[in-house]
Amino acid sequence: MSLSSAALAQRPNTPPIYLDNQSSTPLDPRVLEAMLPYFTEQFGNPHSESHVYGHNAMAAIEAARGEVARLIGADPREIVFTSGATESNNLALKGAAHFARAHPVGDKVRDHLIAMTTEHKCVLESAAALEREGFAVSYLPVEPSGLVSPDRLAAAITDRTLLVSIMAAHNEIGVIQPLDEIGALCRSRGVLFHTDAAQAAGKIPLDVEAMKIDLMSISGHKIYGPKGVGALYVRRRPRVRLLPLIDGGGQERGLRSGTLPTPLCVGLGRAAELARAEMGEEAPRVQQLRDRLYAHLRRRIPDLQVNGELEQRLPGNLNFSVPGITASALIEACQSVAMSTGSACTSASVEPSYVLRALGLPDDRANASIRLGLGRFTTATEVDFAAEAIAAAVSRLRQAGGAFGAG
Amino acid sequence: MTRRETYLDWNATAPLRPETVAAVTAALRDCGNASSVHRWGRAARQRVENAREIVAVLIGADPEGVAFVSGGTEANQLALLGSGRERIVVSAVEHSSVLQALQHAERIPVSADGIVDLGRLEELLASDPRPALVSVMLANNETGAIQPVADIADVAHRHGALFHCDAVQAAGKIPVDIVAIGADLISLSAHKLGGPPGIGALIIGGSVEIAPMIRGGGQERGRRAGSENLPGVAGFAAAADAARHRLADYERAQAQTLRDSLEAAVLATAPEAIVIGAATPRLPNTSAIALPGVSAETQVIALDLDGVMVSAGAACSSGKVGPSHVLQAMGAAPEIAGSTIRVSLGWSTTEAEIEHFLEAWTAMYRRVKPRAAAARAA
Numbered sequence: 146m147s148l149s150s151a152a153l154a155q156r157p158n159t160p161p162i163y164l165d166n167q168s169s170t171p172l173d174p175r176v177l178e179a180m181l182p183y184f185t186e187q188f189g190n191p192h193s194e195s196h197v198y199g200h201n202a203m204a205a206i207e208a209a210r211g212e213v214a215r216l217i218g219a220d221p222r223e224i225v226f227t228s229g230a231t232e233s234n235n236l237a238l239k240g241a242a243h244f245a246r247a248h249p250v251g252d253k254v255r256d257h258l259i260a261m262t263t264e265h266k267c268v269l270e271s272a273a274a275l276e277r278e279g280f281a282v283s284y285l286p287v288e289p290s291g292l293v294s295p296d297r298l299a300a301a302i303t304d305r306t307l308l309v310s311i312m313a314a315h316n317e318i319g320v321i322q323p324l325d326e327i328g329a330l331c332r333s334r335g336v337l338f339h340t341d342a343a344q345a346a347g348k349i350p351l352d353v354e355a356m357k358i359d360l361m362s363i364s365g366h367k368i369y370g371p372k373g374v375g376a377l378y379v380r381r382r383p384r385v386r387l388l389p390l391i392d393g394g395g396q397e398r399g400l401r402s403g404t405l406p407t408p409l410c411v412g413l414g415r416a417a418e419l420a421r422a423e424m425g426e427e428a429p430r431v432q433q434l435r436d437r438l439y440a441h442l443r444r445r446i447p448d449l450q451v452n453g454e455l456e457q458r459l460p461g462n463l464n465f466s467v468p469g470i471t472a473s474a475l476i477e478a479c480q481s482v483a484m485s486t487g488s489a490c491t492s493a494s495v496e497p498s499y500v501l502r503a504l505g506l507p508d509d510r511a512n513a514s515i516r517l518g519l520g521r522f523t524t525a526t527e528v529d530f531a532a533e534a535i536a537a538a539v540s541r542l543r544q545a546g547g548a549f550g551a552g
Numbered sequence: 553m554t555r556r557e558t559y560l561d562w563n564a565t566a567p568l569r570p571e572t573v574a575a576v577t578a579a580l581r582d583c584g585n586a587s588s589v590h591r592w593g594r595a596a597r598q599r600v601e602n603a604r605e606i607v608a609v610l611i612g613a614d615p616e617g618v619a620f621v622s623g624g625t626e627a628n629q630l631a632l633l634g635s636g637r638e639r640i641v642v643s644a645v646e647h648s649s650v651l652q653a654l655q656h657a658e659r660i661p662v663s664a665d666g667i668v669d670l671g672r673l674e675e676l677l678a679s680d681p682r683p684a685l686v687s688v689m690l691a692n693n694e695t696g697a698i699q700p701v702a703d704i705a706d707v708a709h710r711h712g713a714l715f716h717c718d719a720v721q722a723a724g725k726i727p728v729d730i731v732a733i734g735a736d737l738i739s740l741s742a743h744k745l746g747g748p749p750g751i752g753a754l755i756i757g758g759s760v761e762i763a764p765m766i767r768g769g770g771q772e773r774g775r776r777a778g779s780e781n782l783p784g785v786a787g788f789a790a791a792a793d794a795a796r797h798r799l800a801d802y803e804r805a806q807a808q809t810l811r812d813s814l815e816a817a818v819l820a821t822a823p824e825a826i827v828i829g830a831a832t833p834r835l836p837n838t839s840a841i842a843l844p845g846v847s848a849e850t851q852v853i854a855l856d857l858d859g860v861m862v863s864a865g866a867a868c869s870s871g872k873v874g875p876s877h878v879l880q881a882m883g884a885a886p887e888i889a890g891s892t893i894r895v896s897l898g899w900s901t902t903e904a905e906i907e908h909f910l911e912a913w914t915a916m917y918r919r920v921k922p923r924a925a926a927a928r929a930a
Binding site: 163177185193199228234273374391392405406476483484 | 559561564565566567568572573576577580581583584585587588589590591592593621622623624625626628629647648649652653741743748749750751765766767768769770777778779780781782783784849852853856861862863864
């Protein structure tokens with residue numbers, strides 16, 4: 146199935162093949178179509194209660210809220226729109242911590258949080274900010290597979306623990322955590338369970354009831370929706386209380402002030418609706434493509450090493466290292482494929498991924514790690530081309546010897 | 553027959569400018585995360601930085617000082633909470649996002665026209681040596697009253713305080729220049745000037761340190777984390793650029809001419825009507841009109857039934873019934889504060905739309921006049 150070098154040569158002026166869907170997904174044209182009217186004729190401020198433009202905008206937002214809720218088995222009243230998953234994660238951790246400090250129950254002190262060492266930067270940074278405010282945070286190590294051990298988590302929970310934050314599916318290595326088990330454990334110990342589901346929502350089935358999730362962060366632009374919008378699921382029964390990060394007009398039941406961006410909310414709703422309707426067909430198709438990519442790469446690069454547990458991961462994710470070739474050298478040598486080291490938000494830095502180091506991988510392997518993210522619009526032709534282009538780049542680099550070498 | 557519709561609630565949100573629609577739809581079709589290193593990521597980064605420059609130009613700022621955020625509310629909160637100042641001093645007529653930001657904020661009273669009392673500000677700042685931040689909006693969202701912000705900045709700086717100016721309503725309607733004002737921090741919102749909702753900026757002066765409220769990947773020079781909202785940023789820039797170019801040409805004069813004719817006609821029909829803040833400098837597009845004895849709610853509902861969309865105050869506090877905190881701070885009697893509607897015009901408002909408003913308003917007035925007269929007599 147490999148393409149001829151002539152076919153390869155024809156591509157230099159075409160855009161690179163997009164295999165960076167964990168960083169951002171393209172907007173689904175059907176989402177765009179749903180959004181456009183709310184940029185133009187339906188532009189009213191949804192909080193304007195005095196006229197029909199405002200009412201129409203609010204009705205569209207409420208319909209979107211319902212779709213987001215349905216995607217994760219929640220009630221629409223449990224969905225708070227935010228500007229994205231980073232804000233959702235900040236709101237979940239800081240909001241819960243600040244509320245617990247402001248409203249202690251009896252003489253019980255709840256000032257301890259637990260997060261995985263491999264959480265997204267915005268969870269780790271929120272936790273660090275809370276530490277500076279006097280909260281205690283335990284950073285839970287992960288197994289070499291990237292998975293948390295529920296036993297280790299159980300041992301880390303104390304009677305002061307307020308909240309556990311465990312990412313549902315990992316942004317770099319794609320591994321999916323045992324959410325039911327973690328949820329059941331947290332519920333039985335009376336601890337809030339927050340999960341950053343920016344990568345998982347819309348890709349794998351999630352159910353806040355079955356998984357006993359109390360807080361869940363969702364991103365628009367990771368599920369073929371727009372950038373600049375996300376959501377936080379906040380459980381109502383038993384009620385989870387937060388203090389807002391952003392105060393003002395009291396929108397979103399006081400949890401998040403600011404004029405709601407109608408087109409963005411509508412886009413997130415439509416994206417959630419499509420993801421729910423198509424996940425059953427899409428996930429196996431994307432996984433098949435991922436497996437095809439992996440098999441092809443493996444054939445051409447026999448010493449390729451997969452990072453993290455391959456079996457329990459997002460259908461579209463592949464994270465690997467090629468011994469002796471740094472990720473930046475490979476990205477440089479293979480510009481016809483858009484891929485990444487680590488996560489986008491930290492990829493401007495050249496340090497080895499803290500995530501891969503947390504798996505216990507040595508620096509040279511962490512430095513070599515490449516993330517490929519396949520998505521809804523990835524085709525078999527693209528996968529074959531990408532595999533061939535990556536393999537060819539690896540051969541070139543290896544022939545060039547130590548010039549781009551390890552390290 | 554299609555219903556005739558006239559939108560005169562531009563201070564709540566403005567329709568997107570054609571330039572914005574083009575920029576937003578183009579950007580929505582692009583993919584890529586501005587922090588990714590591959591070609592798509594780099595192209596996205598370039599677009600964000602271009603937009604940053606254009607937004608900076610709108611208010612004469614340095615692009616490095618532009619931190620994109622999710623909107624005016626977030627910009628205001630970031631300014632107040634991120635400044636780290638122990639004392640926060642705000643005017644009594646600020647937007648709820650400023651008033652609600654901190655429980656302990658001290659309030660500067662305003663005159664009957666809604667203008668900050670500079671003497672009281674001076675006293676407040678002199679009374680307590682702790683480092684302060686003064687926050688006063690450039691133009692009021694409900695009345696359009698324009699504050700003497702350069703004088704306020706001067707007083708603030710003389711006392712070692714920072715000056716934050718919420719220019720959300722002013723930007724795009726009147727010229728705003730960060731240097732001329734002498735502001736250390738300025739808040740902007742895209743959707744008030746014809747950009748998309750969900751994007752705004754806090755403009756941060758060179759010497760000011762702002763601690764982030766939303767932490768994560770370190771975007772926006774560490775001041776605001778989160779993947780960049782590319783279509784939002786592109787649309788914001790397109791709107792800012794259009795507003796800047798068209799402001800001087802005719803938008804300002806056009807809005808003011810129409811607004812003034814509207815007010816004159818209302819007063820000719822109903823001599824008892826009151827234009828709030830008429831004697832003070834105001835935004836050219838904003839009119840707050842009280843019809844004493846007739847609740848604002850009655851008025852806006854009647855107008856809406858005739859296809860004319862105005863508001864009874866700020867949209868963001870819609871839903872909370874009660875007289876406007878702005879008019880109360882100005883010392884307006886309850887029958888005035890509860891009877892004031894806000895009419896706000898925009899760049900595409902036409903004479904025909906003003907006529908439509910006047911027809912609907914006059915019809916409403918004729919219906920309620922006997923009741924209003926009775927209420928006054930009682």
